[in-house]
Amino acid sequence: MDGQDNEQRLSDILDMIGSMASLDFSRVLKISDRNDMIDAIALGLNMLSEELNAQMVARDTLDELNDRLEQFAHTTAHDLKSPLNNQSGLLMLLELTLKPEKDSDVETCINKLKLMNEKMKSLVEGILAYSVVQAREITKERIDLNELLREVMELDDVVGRADVVVEGTLPNIFYNKTSSIQIIRNLLDNAIKYSDKARCKIRISSKDLGKYYQITFKDNGPGIESKYHDKIFELFNKIEPSYKAGSVGVGLATVKRIVEAGGGRIWVESEQGKGASFHFTLPKHGESVETAKAMDD
Amino acid sequence: MEYRETAKIRFTLRDDNILQTECNPNTVMTLEDGMESTRISAEMVDYTPLPLLCDLTNVVKMTQECRRHFSGKEHAETFSKCALIVTNPVSKIIGNFFIGLNKPLKPTKLFTSKEEGLKWLKQV
Numbered sequence: 001m002d003g004q005d006n007e008q009r010l011s012d013i014l015d016m017i018g019s020m021a022s023l024d025f026s027r028v029l030k031i032s033d034r035n036d037m038i039d040a041i042a043l044g045l046n047m048l049s050e051e052l053n054a055q056m057v058a059r060d061t062l063d064e065l066n067d068r069l070e071q072f073a074h075t076t077a078h079d080l081k082s083p084l085n086n087q088s089g090l091l092m093l094l095e096l097t098l099k100p101e102k103d104s105d106v107e108t109c110i111n112k113l114k115l116m117n118e119k120m121k122s123l124v125e126g127i128l129a130y131s132v133v134q135a136r137e138i139t140k141e142r143i144d145l146n147e148l149l150r151e152v153m154e155l156d157d158v159v160g161r162a163d164v165v166v167e168g169t170l171p172n173i174f175y176n177k178t179s180s181i182q183i184i185r186n187l188l189d190n191a192i193k194y195s196d197k198a199r200c201k202i203r204i205s206s207k208d209l210g211k212y213y214q215i216t217f218k219d220n221g222p223g224i225e226s227k228y229h230d231k232i233f234e235l236f237n238k239i240e241p242s243y244k245a246g247s248v249g250v251g252l253a254t255v256k257r258i259v260e261a262g263g264g265r266i267w268v269e270s271e272q273g274k275g276a277s278f279h280f281t282l283p284k285h286g287e288s289v290e291t292a293k294a295m296d297d
Numbered sequence: 298m299e300y301r302e303t304a305k306i307r308f309t310l311r312d313d314n315i316l317q318t319e320c321n322p323n324t325v326m327t328l329e330d331g332m333e334s335t336r337i338s339a340e341m342v343d344y345t346p347l348p349l350l351c352d353l354t355n356v357v358k359m360t361q362e363c364r365r366h367f368s369g370k371e372h373a374e375t376f377s378k379c380a381l382i383v384t385n386p387v388s389k390i391i392g393n394f395f396i397g398l399n400k401p402l403k404p405t406k407l408f409t410s411k412e413e414g415l416k417w418l419k420q421v
Contacts, residue, residue: 031357031387033323040386043358047394050361 009038016045025053074131077124084121091117119248126250129182130235133257143180145170145215149204152184161192162200170206171213173282179258186251187278191219212264212281219277224270232268255280301337305330310341315348315418316376320355328362335366338375346403348418349376350411353388359395368399378404380414 012029019027027049029042091114100106146169153159173180191202197220207214224232231237235253259266263283270276299310305324309317316338320326338349359367366372379401383389392407408414 033357035357035385035387037386040390043387044390044394047361047390047398051398054361 006038009042013038013042013045016042016049020045020049020052023056025049025056070131073127077127077131080120080124081128084117084124087117088114088121123248123250126248126254130250130254130257133179133254133261140174140176142172143175143177144172145180145206148177148180149184152181152188156185156188158188158192162188162195162202164188164202164204167203167205170204170215171208173213174285175262175282179262183255183258183280186255187217190251190278191217191221191276194221195219196222209281212283214279214281217278218275220275223272223274224268224276225272226270229268229270233266299341301341303330303333303337306334306337308334308337308341310347313419315350315415316342317350317352319352322355324356326356326359326363328360328366331363331366331372335372335375338372342375344374346373346375346377349379350382350414350418351379352382352411353392354382354384356388356391359391364395364399368395368401370402373402376403378418379406380418381405381407382409382411382414383407384409 031039192200201220203218205216233252233256236249259280264281266280301308307319381392383392
């Protein structure tokens with residue numbers, strides 16, 4: 001009888017493990033009054049299930065709060081855009097009306113106001129770009145990275161601001177076009193903005209890693225100390241904020257978000273004074289990492 | 298020596314200034330029991346933390362809320378270090394969970410005998 005009973009208790013434990021594996025934490029095992037090893041295992045599983053359930057609830061709450069916060073940031077940034085544009089127009093009108101003398105206090109004040117307004121606009125646009133990454137409906141298409149790079153360089157007048165060299169030929173990828181433009185634009189912009197040389201030089205290369213392509217943007221800038229290698233990808237994190245007034249600390253965070261949403265990763269290799277290499281990977285066929293792995297298995 | 302008891306727990310303040318707690322057979326510890334235990338312990342040690350010898354042998358279940366309470370600040374104010382006595386599989390798993398997951402604020406260790414626990418509690 002005892003043998004049969006123990007088999008039933010073990011079978012209940014197996015069912016419990018099965019439920020937990022499928023994230024169902026509602027099951028509770030009965031504990032007998034024998035105080036034996038099976039009771040101890042059952043009690044341990046009950047407690048583990050209870051703790052995991054609490055963690056899941058906490059994580060869901062946090063996710064929901066993050067979503068709300070992101071929505072709030074998006075709405076606020078969106079609502080700020082219009083008054084900021086009006087402010088730009090009013091400043092221009094003020095300048096035309098007052099016609100300040102060159103180097104006068106009035107001209108200095110108006111220029112400062114214009115600069116601050118532009119900075120605010122950059123920040124608002126950055127927050128908007130960052131917050132729409134997750135919400136964007138990901139439609140993927142085949143993209144010739146060489147062609148796209150040319151387009152971005154032309155649109156952003158990169159040639160006038162930096163020497164860009166492409167080593168070999170960049171691959172064709174299956175990706176979202178807007179996201180691809182944002183990655184290229186932000187990485188080029190970042191290299192140019194932080195350049196401390198008379199002429200910013202950027203070398204772009206690619207590597208075939210089997211399931212992924214690795215793309216690298218290498219610059220001849222001031223380099224980044226290793227303690228900042230992770231921080232630079234965080235939202236609103238800049239190294240030496242006074243260094244470049246144009247930076248709002250959103251660009252690299254946006255790139256990281258896009259790359260990771262597409263199943264890739266991004267990192268930087270750099271030493272201070274020796275430039276920086278920004279590497280990122282893109283799944284070859286546009287699947288997420290997990291999907292690609294599952295298909296291979 | 299001072300002695301008090303509730304429906305589930307017996308408290309003894311020993312002559313060597315160690316507070317000893319033991320439960321009645323088949324005790325299920327709930328948050329209410331935990332809070333009552335903290336209150337009585339605090340009164341018995343006169344709000345000055347003393348070493349605690351806590352025998353879990355007769356405990357068959359300790360709720361999540363109770364484990365959290367025992368690992369929290371309020372209860373930590375009643376003891377300086379805690380020896381948990383676990384002499385069977387169920388009490389051992391409860392003790393392991395408590396130490397591993399709830400991480401009590403004061404030094405806490407598992408022992409399979411009271412003698413070993415007392416020896417550790419008496420160490421400076």
